[in-house]
Structures are given as C-alpha cells and as structure tokens.
Amino acid sequence: MMDAALKDFKRFTPKTLPKMEAIAQGHRACQGCGEVLALRMALKAIGKNMIVASATGCMEIITSPYPQTAWQVPWIHVAFENAAAVASGIEAARKVLMRKRRIPRQRTTIVAMAGDGGTADIGLQALSGALERGHDFVYICLDNEAYMNTGIQRSSCTPYGAMTTTSPPGKMSIGQHTWKKNVPAIAAAHGIPYVATASPAYYTDLMNKAKKAAMIKGPAYLHLYSPCPTGWRHAGDLAIEISRLAVKTKVFPLYEVVDGRYILTRKIKKPKPVKEYLKLQGRFRHLDEETIEEIQQRVDREYEALVRKAALAEAE
Amino acid sequence: MPKRVGMEVSLAASEAACAADADLIAAYPITPQTHIVEHLSELVADGKLDAEFVPVESEHSAISVCVGSSAAGARTFTATSSQGLALMHEILFIAPALRTPIVMVVANRALSGPISIWNDHSDIMAERDVGWIQTFAENGQEVFDLVIHAFKVAEDPEVLLPIMVNLDGFTLSHVVEPIEILSASEVSQYLKPYKPQMVLDPKKPVTMGPVGMPEVYTEARWQIESLLRGSKKVVVRAWKEFSKHYGRTYKPIETYRTRGADVILITMGSVTETAMTAVDGMREKGIKVGLVRFRLWRPFPIEELKRAVTGVKVLAVMDRAISYGGQGGPVFTEVRSALYGQSGQLQVFGFVAGLGGRDITAAMFEQMVKKAIRYAKKGKGPLYELMGVRER
Incomplete structure (x- = not known):
C-alpha cells in the first residue's frame, strides 16, 4: 500500500526546498518560536494544494487576527478540540462533491493541526474518531509540551519534572509529576498507514515525512517537536539547538511507523546525557540530581523499547 | 402527483433529506433521533442517496464535521436530540458565524438529570440564543415539508445560516402517519442545487474563523443578529413558494x-x-x-x-x-x-x-x-x- 503511494516520492535536499510558503511572514509568533518553524517546514513540504483545519491555540491566534491573515492557503478554525472532526468533514465533503462532479477531481491534502493540548487532551477523542474512520488527511500535532497560548499550563504532554503554571515545583512537588503521554503510539494503535515524529532541527527529515504523510492515502499522523522559548524559559536563539539536543539525548527520538512497522529514522549511537538538554531550559532548573537521574533512566528505557520495536520490524 | 404513504415520521425526516439530495450526513445515535439516521444510512447504503455518511464518535464531532463539510461547499444534514444537542452547544454558536447553512433535525427530548429519554422542549430551549433559525413541526407532513423548506432558506444567499427543525421525540418521531413524500425530482423544482458563496478551495484561498479582536467582535455578532432577524422574510417567501409548488401553506x-x-x-x-x-x-x-x-x-x-x-x-x-x-x-x-x-x-x-x-x-x-x-x-x-x- 505504502510502496504504491510513494512511487513518485522524491526526497527534499537543501537544494530542492520549495519556495512556496503557506504562512506569510509578519505573523505574530514570539521571537524564536520553534512551533511556527516546524509548521512552516511541514506545510512547505506538502505544497499549495491543501486545505488546513486548525484548532484553537498559538498558531491560530498568531496567524489570524481579523482583518489580517497570514494564511496563503485555505484555512478554517472552528474550535479547540475538533480540528480532526472539521478536517473529516472537509475531506468527506470533497469526496462526495467530486463524485457528483460538482468540483474538479483533484487530490487535495487535508491538514488538521493542533497543539499538544488540542491533540493529547481535549482533542484526543475527535482525533481517534477521525483516524479510526480512515479519512484521507494529515494530522499535525505541534508539541510544545504545555498550554502555551493560555499561559504555560501543564498538559498530558508536559514532560516529567517540568515547571508550568499549573505544575509548579514547591515544597510538596517536583513540578509535573506524570510522564509524557505517548501520542504517536496511540495514533499507531489505530492501525493507520503512517505515523512519524520529526524535529525542526532535522528539517529535511521533517519535510520528507510531511511529504510522505501527504502522499499516502488514508490518515497520517505527524508529531512535531516544537520548542517554545516563552514557555520553556530558554533564550530565543536556542530553539534549534534544543531541538537537536532533544534528539541526541534520546528525549525525542525520530521515527516512523509505516503500516505498523517501526523504523528509527535517526539512530542515536553515542547519546548525550539528558542533563545537557535539561540545563538549557528554565522549566527544569529546579530539578535535583536524583530526579535528573530518574529521567535519564526512563529516557534510556523508552529508547530501548523503541529500538526493540524497530528491530522486530526489520527482522520480519 | 406525489403519493401519500403511511410512514414513521422519523423516516419521513430522512426521506426529506434524501429528496433534498443532501451531500453529507454526520450523525451520532441518540434516542429518539436514531430512526432518522438509521434510515439515512440505509438510503446511502442502498445507493438511493449519493452522500457521505460520516458515523462520528460524538455529537460534538457530528456538528464539527458538518461545519467542515458545509465550509467545503456540501449540502449538509444532521439530526440529534437532548444530551447530543447539549454536547453540540459550543459549536452551535460557531456554525452561524461561519455562515454554514447546515440543516439539523432535533427530536426534542428532556435533558438529564434524572436521565429521561422522553419528550419535552428543555433541549431546544437551552439553545434558543445560538443564532440558528428554529422551526417546530406539528405533524409528520410538516416535518417532511419543513426539512425541504429548511434547505431552501438556509442556503439562500441572503441568509446562509443553519436551521434546526424541531419535532417532538416519540410522540411525533415514532408515530406512523399518512405523509406525502415528494420525490427528488419534484423537490428539485423548488430546491435548486446549493451554490455556496465562499468555500475552502486551494484555487481561491480564504481564511475562515479568524480571531475577533474587540474592535470587530461586536460587528461580527451584530451581523449574525441582523441576518437572523432579516431571515424572516426569506422564511415566509420560501413558504409561499412551497405552497405554489405543492399546495400546502405554512406561516410563522x-x-x-x-x-x-x-x-x-x-x-x-x-x-x-x-x-x-x-x-x-x-x-x-x-x-x-x-x-x-x-x-x-x-x-x-x-x-x-x-x-x-x-x-x-x-x-x-x-x-x-x-x-x-x-x-x-x-x-x-x-x-x-x-x-x-x-x-x-x-x-x-x-x-x-x-x-x-x-x-x-x-x-x-x-x-x-x-x-x-x-x-x-x-x-x-x-x-x-x-x-x-x-x-x-
């Protein structure tokens, strides 16, 4: 199934990056925003022939304060938790309108986009429904690991130990005391043809994955690492550096799940200590050595589990 | 001449959506709306209605799918009841703001608690102020006719607002009545194909649902209020036209x-x-x-x-x-x-x-x-x- 859909797939290289932009410059993102960067790359890869359904969140408010809009492709925002449902409606409507010859027959990529809150928390049900129904669309989760738009509140994607305004460290708390929800695994559990994680530090990898997600038929899920200088308390020029460290420390592994088979797209042979990643961010500043060690062990364990899944797929 | 048949009123609601050639139906089952969507899914499965039936995982997604579908230019229908309507509440306000002419049948039912599947109007009265046109049917024939009328009004370029057609759960939805069912070709003389004014189309990109700053929010909401008030003349005109075609006369x-x-x-x-x-x-x-x-x-x-x-x-x-x-x-x-x-x-x-x-x-x-x-x-x-x- 994948092979046929990707017959004409050509990898992006730094020399073949498309000039097309879906979001015009002049939007209102914070300085050094990693999220809008990740989104920009993904949409560049998908190309002009798309329709975007956006959840409420940072990307929605920074691009659409009426009467201005940064969107150069058709875009709709309805509410917080329903981007996947709105995208389902657009996809199904176009399908029937093409069948009834009321619009020209042409494959258009339907993109649903939301933050980690809009995906892992309030929007999880709508996402699950849309994946299960098998709509031909690409879901992009822009994971900045908290509700940044409302002022840095914890989500189920906030990492263990992180400080947010609703997971503050204190005498009785280390900060966030739950481990990050594994949304790509939840997406993969729906048996959809394509799931991938990607990081703006590895931009050709991110763009290739976005292009594949658009080319394959059926639901595709992209989980994009999206550094937030404002919420993570790091310098505005560090988004890419931190993105790279997240991969090199195995905190945010890059992989694909193609028809259920895990493929590590970047194997980390000589990992850096997690501490190097944590220390650049104010949200982890309060952590003691013991907690950092606890995080290190968990990261190692999860990475090992991923390696085993990939090895299993390779052996098949 | 259309034939009068004995038919359960729920089925007549579905037959109306079918005769109106709806393009997309998104629905989640809830008593007493179920027979409406069951029959619609049958009509689609049997090829009698060329539409997408999207069996969503909640009413919140049902109405969200409808908004997406309507924004993409499809004639869109849904039906719900009680708790389902309440779950849609958030999106009910947004549908008129995005000018999506969705037609929804509401089989009126009490709201919980205690949980009750039986009829009253507490569900719809909690949604009085959402900015939808709302009509109430008295009998099965009226249900059929009001659904056809709803598409005509909702899709009028002067209106472009969603409509709820209300019918009493069980006491009307589940009774069999003699009803004149118009065929798709008979309905097509009255109801022309939907010509959306603005759609999500890569060839002509538009931004729908932007942020409304304090400088524009008041005007945006006033527009909905003005449109809704102004829709009465279209509602009445469409009933007059309906009467000319089919002989049954309706008034506000x-x-x-x-x-x-x-x-x-x-x-x-x-x-x-x-x-x-x-x-x-x-x-x-x-x-x-x-x-x-x-x-x-x-x-x-x-x-x-x-x-x-x-x-x-x-x-x-x-x-x-x-x-x-x-x-x-x-x-x-x-x-x-x-x-x-x-x-x-x-x-x-x-x-x-x-x-x-x-x-x-x-x-x-x-x-x-x-x-x-x-x-x-x-x-x-x-x-x-x-x-x-x-x-x-």
Whole structure:
C-alpha cells in the first residue's frame, strides 16, 4: 500500500526546498518560536494544494487576527478540540462533491493541526474518531509540551519534572509529576498507514515525512517537536539547538511507523546525557540530581523499547 | 402527483433529506433521533442517496464535521436530540458565524438529570440564543415539508445560516402517519442545487474563523443578529413558494378558532393537535377560546404574534421546559415581553406541562384556560404554574 503511494516520492535536499510558503511572514509568533518553524517546514513540504483545519491555540491566534491573515492557503478554525472532526468533514465533503462532479477531481491534502493540548487532551477523542474512520488527511500535532497560548499550563504532554503554571515545583512537588503521554503510539494503535515524529532541527527529515504523510492515502499522523522559548524559559536563539539536543539525548527520538512497522529514522549511537538538554531550559532548573537521574533512566528505557520495536520490524 | 404513504415520521425526516439530495450526513445515535439516521444510512447504503455518511464518535464531532463539510461547499444534514444537542452547544454558536447553512433535525427530548429519554422542549430551549433559525413541526407532513423548506432558506444567499427543525421525540418521531413524500425530482423544482458563496478551495484561498479582536467582535455578532432577524422574510417567501409548488401553506404563526376569542392558548409542537381538540370541546361549552401555535420560533415572529392576539383579553401560554430560577417558561416570558405595553387589558399567564414525557391531555388544556380566566378576573396569578406536579 505504502510502496504504491510513494512511487513518485522524491526526497527534499537543501537544494530542492520549495519556495512556496503557506504562512506569510509578519505573523505574530514570539521571537524564536520553534512551533511556527516546524509548521512552516511541514506545510512547505506538502505544497499549495491543501486545505488546513486548525484548532484553537498559538498558531491560530498568531496567524489570524481579523482583518489580517497570514494564511496563503485555505484555512478554517472552528474550535479547540475538533480540528480532526472539521478536517473529516472537509475531506468527506470533497469526496462526495467530486463524485457528483460538482468540483474538479483533484487530490487535495487535508491538514488538521493542533497543539499538544488540542491533540493529547481535549482533542484526543475527535482525533481517534477521525483516524479510526480512515479519512484521507494529515494530522499535525505541534508539541510544545504545555498550554502555551493560555499561559504555560501543564498538559498530558508536559514532560516529567517540568515547571508550568499549573505544575509548579514547591515544597510538596517536583513540578509535573506524570510522564509524557505517548501520542504517536496511540495514533499507531489505530492501525493507520503512517505515523512519524520529526524535529525542526532535522528539517529535511521533517519535510520528507510531511511529504510522505501527504502522499499516502488514508490518515497520517505527524508529531512535531516544537520548542517554545516563552514557555520553556530558554533564550530565543536556542530553539534549534534544543531541538537537536532533544534528539541526541534520546528525549525525542525520530521515527516512523509505516503500516505498523517501526523504523528509527535517526539512530542515536553515542547519546548525550539528558542533563545537557535539561540545563538549557528554565522549566527544569529546579530539578535535583536524583530526579535528573530518574529521567535519564526512563529516557534510556523508552529508547530501548523503541529500538526493540524497530528491530522486530526489520527482522520480519 | 406525489403519493401519500403511511410512514414513521422519523423516516419521513430522512426521506426529506434524501429528496433534498443532501451531500453529507454526520450523525451520532441518540434516542429518539436514531430512526432518522438509521434510515439515512440505509438510503446511502442502498445507493438511493449519493452522500457521505460520516458515523462520528460524538455529537460534538457530528456538528464539527458538518461545519467542515458545509465550509467545503456540501449540502449538509444532521439530526440529534437532548444530551447530543447539549454536547453540540459550543459549536452551535460557531456554525452561524461561519455562515454554514447546515440543516439539523432535533427530536426534542428532556435533558438529564434524572436521565429521561422522553419528550419535552428543555433541549431546544437551552439553545434558543445560538443564532440558528428554529422551526417546530406539528405533524409528520410538516416535518417532511419543513426539512425541504429548511434547505431552501438556509442556503439562500441572503441568509446562509443553519436551521434546526424541531419535532417532538416519540410522540411525533415514532408515530406512523399518512405523509406525502415528494420525490427528488419534484423537490428539485423548488430546491435548486446549493451554490455556496465562499468555500475552502486551494484555487481561491480564504481564511475562515479568524480571531475577533474587540474592535470587530461586536460587528461580527451584530451581523449574525441582523441576518437572523432579516431571515424572516426569506422564511415566509420560501413558504409561499412551497405552497405554489405543492399546495400546502405554512406561516410563522398558526391560528385556530381565534375569531371572536376572549382567551387564547399558545402552544408549540405536536401537542397542538391535542390543544385543538380541547379548544373544540371548550367552544362547544361556550368558552370563547382560540389557539395560537408558533411554527417559527427563531427569528421570533413579533408582528405575527401581535396580529394573532389582537383584541384578546387573556393568554394562556404553555411551555414544555422550565427556565430554572427565572420568571416562567421561555415561551411564556418571550410572549409576555413581546406584548408588553400593548393597548388594552391583555393579561398573560404561564403554564409548564409535559416534562420528560408526562402526558398532556385535552382536559389539561381546559384546566389551563379556566385557570387563566380565573386569574384574569382576580387581576393576578402565580409566576407560572407547573401542571399536575405532585408536591410530595
């Protein structure tokens, strides 16, 4: 199934990056925003022939304060938790309108986009429904690991130990005391043809994955690492550096799940200590050595589990 | 000539969406709406209706799929009830703002708790102010006709607002009635294919649903209010046109034996037929009573109401929902407010009846009328009265 859909797939290289932009410059993102960067790359890869359904969140408010809009492709925002449902409606409507010859027959990529809150928390049900129904669309989760738009509140994607305004460290708390929800695994559990994680530090990898997600038929899920200088308390020029460290420390592994088979797209042979990643961010500043060690062990364990899944797929 | 067939009213609602050639139906099952969407999925499965049936995982997604579909230019239909309508609440406000002419049938049912699957109007009355056109059917034929009419009005370029067609759960939705079912080709003479004014199309990119700063939010909401108010003339025009094609005439407000009436009973929905029986009985006894029924609830037909009750001294208004801690049922308070300051000695009294499937009998209507007459003589009555409630 994948092979046929990707017959004409050509990898992006730094020399073949498309000039097309879906979001015009002049939007209102914070300085050094990693999220809008990740989104920009993904949409560049998908190309002009798309329709975007956006959840409420940072990307929605920074691009659409009426009467201005940064969107150069058709875009709709309805509410917080329903981007996947709105995208389902657009996809199904176009399908029937093409069948009834009321619009020209042409494959258009339907993109649903939301933050980690809009995906892992309030929007999880709508996402699950849309994946299960098998709509031909690409879901992009822009994971900045908290509700940044409302002022840095914890989500189920906030990492263990992180400080947010609703997971503050204190005498009785280390900060966030739950481990990050594994949304790509939840997406993969729906048996959809394509799931991938990607990081703006590895931009050709991110763009290739976005292009594949658009080319394959059926639901595709992209989980994009999206550094937030404002919420993570790091310098505005560090988004890419931190993105790279997240991969090199195995905190945010890059992989694909193609028809259920895990493929590590970047194997980390000589990992850096997690501490190097944590220390650049104010949200982890309060952590003691013991907690950092606890995080290190968990990261190692999860990475090992991923390696085993990939090895299993390779052996098949 | 279309044939009259005996048909369950729910199925007639589906047949109407089918005759209107709906492109997309998104729905989640809830009693008593289920037969409507079951039949629609059958019509799609049998190839009798070329549409996408999107079996969503919740009503919140049902209405969200509908908004996406309508924004993409498809004729879009859904149906729900009670808790399902309540779950849609958030998106109900957004659909008119995005000018998505969705048609939704609401099989009216009580809201929890305690959980009740039976009929009253508490579900729809909680959604009075969402910016949708709202009509209420009295019988099966009207359900069919109002659904066809709904598409005509919603998709009118002067309107482009969503519409809810209300029918009473079970007491109307599950009864078999003789209904004239128009075919798709008969309907196509009245209802032209949907020509959306603005769609999500990569060739002509538009931004839908932007952020409304304080400088524009007021104007954006005023636009919806103006459109909704302005839609009344389109609603009426579409009914007139409907009458020309199919011979059945509809108006925002229906009157029955109001000529020479001193007292008027005001109702909504299918219970009106019981009220008519009650009026006939009372007239025989010499009580000068008439009946007024709202078919159009939003936009509220103020002028038509005023005309209908001209010269009347007493109104007995029946509600099928409580406005908790308020000043009486929603229909009662709105009627009284609409008629405030009218010349003459008009007195308006409110009655709530038939909650959660409790039967409303002709005798109960007679009680309401007699009580209203008594209160009027005294010059005052209770805030409102909950008919037949057991205090212990």
